[in-house]
Amino acid sequence: MPTVVDDATLLAILTRRAVPALVMAADAGDVLCTGSWYYRLHRALHDQASAGSLSVMAADLPSATRAALFTVLDDLPVQIVVPGPRLLVPVMGALRIRRRVNFLTAEALAAALISGATIRVTVDAPLLREACIELNIGFEVLTPFA
Amino acid sequence: MAIEHVKQAELETAIERARVRAAKTGELRPGVRDTSVTTIPDAVADFVEQILTDGTYAREVERIGKEDPDLANI
Numbered sequence: 001m002p003t004v005v006d007d008a009t010l011l012a013i014l015t016r017r018a019v020p021a022l023v024m025a026a027d028a029g030d031v032l033c034t035g036s037w038y039y040r041l042h043r044a045l046h047d048q049a050s051a052g053s054l055s056v057m058a059a060d061l062p063s064a065t066r067a068a069l070f071t072v073l074d075d076l077p078v079q080i081v082v083p084g085p086r087l088l089v090p091v092m093g094a095l096r097i098r099r100r101v102n103f104l105t106a107e108a109l110a111a112a113l114i115s116g117a118t119i120r121v122t123v124d125a126p127l128l129r130e131a132c133i134e135l136n137i138g139f140e141v142l143t144p145f146a
Numbered sequence: 147m148a149i150e151h152v153k154q155a156e157l158e159t160a161i162e163r164a165r166v167r168a169a170k171t172g173e174l175r176p177g178v179r180d181t182s183v184t185t186i187p188d189a190v191a192d193f194v195e196q197i198l199t200d201g202t203y204a205r206e207v208e209r210i211g212k213e214d215p216d217l218a219n220i
Binding site for chain 2: 002007008011012014015016017029032036039040043044052053054057058061062064065068069072078079081083084086087088090091093094095096101102103104105110113114115121122123125126127128143144145
């Protein structure tokens with residue numbers, strides 16, 4: 001079954017340190033991520049404008065390591081599916097759930113609904129969890145390493 | 147109840163249309179399979195594992211979410 005993963009899980013998969021089942025699922029084209037989560041990952045590690053602590057840590061890495069990290073970020077393997085707005089927005093617009101959700105959450109729900117995937121995140125998000133129950137989408141909060 | 151039914155039908159229609167579109171474009175099933183396994187330097191993988199396990203990444207996500215609510219975990 002396909003899985004929509006959050007940014008932290010995606011990062012663990014990209015460095016192949018995630019649990020083998022996730023890495024194998026990604027290699028098989030069964031892992032999806034959303035544009036919002038992918039963008040947040042990029043922003044966390046490479047946002048020169050806001051200079052968050054993690055961007056500073058990344059900038060302080062030895063140049064070869066930093067370059068390899070940004071290559072990983074910039075060059076997603078083709079097997080990782082990131083559905084675009086042409087596909088997702090009509091479903092996001094048709095979501096009718098009890099509590100209004102933000103763009104990131106609506107995008108994850110739409111990706112899961114279209115692909116018949118479960119959603120796997122590293123941090124619990126109450127509105128996302130409630131919406132998944134409402135829409136009958138599988139929802140898991142798990143570390144990518146276990 | 148009738149309104150709920152209409153809303154559900156609208157969502158189901160949108161999902162079905164998206165699936166038909168995805169089947170045509172292959173957007174959910176990349177056609178080109180990259181069979182090569184990219185070698186990730188240990189230093190990169192170690193850095194990533196550290197920030198994901200020691201809370202650094204989670205704190206950064208929280209900060210970004212405050213800065214931009216559309217990227218927040220809610």
